[in-house]
Amino acid sequence: MYNTRVRGILIKGDKSYSDVSRDVLRPLDAKTPIWWWVTAGLAIIAMAWGSWGFYNTISTGIGTWGLNNNVAWGWAIINFVWWIGIGHAGTAFSIFLLILRQKWRTSINRAAEAMTIFAVMAAGLFPLLHMGRIWDGFFIFPYWNTRGPLWDNFNSPLFWDVVAISTYFMASALFWYVGMIPDFATIREKTASKIKRKIYGAMSFGWVGNAKSWLRFETAALLLGGMAAPLVVSVHSIVSMDFSVSVVPGWHTTIFPPYFVIGAIFSGFGMVLTLMIVLRKIYSFKDYVTDGHLDAITRILTFISLIMGTAYLTELFTAWYSGSEYELFTFLKNRVTGEYTFAYWTMIICNGMIPQLFWFKKIRKNITIVFIISIFINIGMWFERYVIVVTSLSKDFLPATWATYEPTITEVAAFVGTIGLFILGVLAFFRWIPTIAISEVKSVLKETTTLKSFTDEN
Amino acid sequence: MxxxxxxxxxxxxxxxxxxxxxxxxxxxxxxxxxxxxxxxxxxxxxxTTRLPYATFAYGAVGAVLVFSLLYWMSVVSYPLKFGGKPLNTLSFIIIMFVMTINIGTLFTFLTYLFREKMFPGKKVxxxxxxxxxxxxxxxxxxxxxxxxxxxxxxxxxxxxxxxxxxxxxxxxxxxx
Structure with a gap:
């Protein structure tokens, strides 16, 4: 006998359908709040500084960075991988949970997808910048040229990366937009402002919402989602191959693809948690993004953190078991101990240990602590990429070429600039786009869940 | 009326x-x-909707098309050895895999809009x-x-x- 225990409701506050539209659209109609202007101002200052970093790099060259012959990859690649990792949450969230029919995703997926779009935009800037001669960037495409024509090296992970990330960006953006069409139509029919009706009307593509259009909508969403799901796995696997197909000690390991994919989902979920706590606070969305939702995310993070910890231990074990003195040196003398101890242990503590505090219900229930831990995860994941990129390159096979790496102000500026870009994107999303998928929330309004997170005693 | x-x-x-x-x-x-x-x-x-069949067709045609292009570029048009690997390699699969999704996604989206007769700015x-x-x-x-x-x-x-x-x-x- 199969018995499902119904645990709790997804959306609190006994909302009616029109309550949902009203609540979600309220911030769009309200006057732009002060905090918005202040944050946007800070983001623009960050972007201005970032533009200086970009200008400096492009006009003078990569020599403005702290790179050297040995450490040829620095902050640019670290930040690229970090942003791409964060960009994984949107797809992981909406698409995996869509395919797994997890209905609690509906309150969060729109924001997670928005985050994906802006994070991937920020990520994409770094490889472009790293080209040095950015005006020759089109060389990466296989186009008919006068040099043979000479085509790309289709066996290069760097080329795979270009294809994978642009595809990921396109697929995420289309999936995101298709999901928003019915909500734009709701604004079109509801708003009193003529200008808004025009703009959102144009963006709603003439959505009518009859039976057939919902059928095609659902089918299209499932198809786009189903196709993007393997991308979550492939994009970061390909990013990891940028490293693992080389012979550099610490990179040349088969654990890299799964290790990178799970790391990406970890950092993405961490950033979703950060963002959702902010969103529910400033817009009072506590009935939609309930404590149960946050609890469900923290439970997932606890599990992923365990996998991360296992991956770190596996790396150490493999370095020892391989019998390769170079591997052993990289891990034991250059990571666990040595010059980069701080970065390594920050990574271990932030990713492997701190999230384990989520085992305690008291900590899961305390949103302030949850928020702080989510920030630690973001920091930890940045250090993971720092450890991977810098430690391995700084001391490889030839001690004569050993070098250390310090970022220059230009590199820091470029990174801060992309943070500004990301924040400005998220702010624009908060201001002009329904941050919760209205039609999807309406469809689960009467639903209950079987998840333990949503029990009342929780 | x-x-x-x-x-x-x-x-x-x-x-x-x-x-x-x-x-x-x-x-x-x-x-x-x-x-x-x-x-x-x-x-x-x-x-009912036939959208999934269309997606499958796009994916299938896309995979074949991408393989043909890769093969032609690497083996026929300018055969250049990289790192001693064969010209026609198994690693084409990675580009084929991603581009199949790329083509499938883009054309599914366009077909969806076309069948729904939706376009930016349409008035209803x-x-x-x-x-x-x-x-x-x-x-x-x-x-x-x-x-x-x-x-x-x-x-x-x-x-x-x-x-x-x-x-x-x-x-x-x-x-x-």
């Missing part, structure tokens, strides 16, 4: 039950406008705009062609099945 009758419901389950009653009574339900997808409707209105008029908010609108098409008795019978059926409002509309239905 054809006149349609609208039965407006407040609850999707009441409305689904109403559709059954109407269809049992021999009334053809032309369309249903709702604020979110309702899964019981499509079987009742006998609606809904029989009742509240169907994007919280109402479920059941449409009985072209009541002008029906006898007066039949119209009264339909109205009564709508009332009995729990419609909160019944009205007539001259807005053209959205054909797909």
């Amino acid at each position: 054809k006149t349609n009758m609208l039965g407006i419901y407040d609850d999707e389950n009441v409305m689904l039950h109403a559709i059954d009653k109407l269809q049992d009574g021999g009334v053809a339900v032309a369309d249903v406008y709702s604020p979110f997808p309702i899964h019981g409707i499509w079987s009742r209105l006998k609606q 008029e809904l029989p009742d705009p509240r169907s994007t908010e919280d109402k479920f609108v059941v449409v009985i098409a072209d009541i002008g062609s029906l006898s007066e008795q039949e119209t009264i019978r339909i109205k009564k059926l709508l009332q009995e099945t729990g419609a909160s409002e019944i009205k007539e509309s001259t807005v053209t239905l959205h054909e797909h």
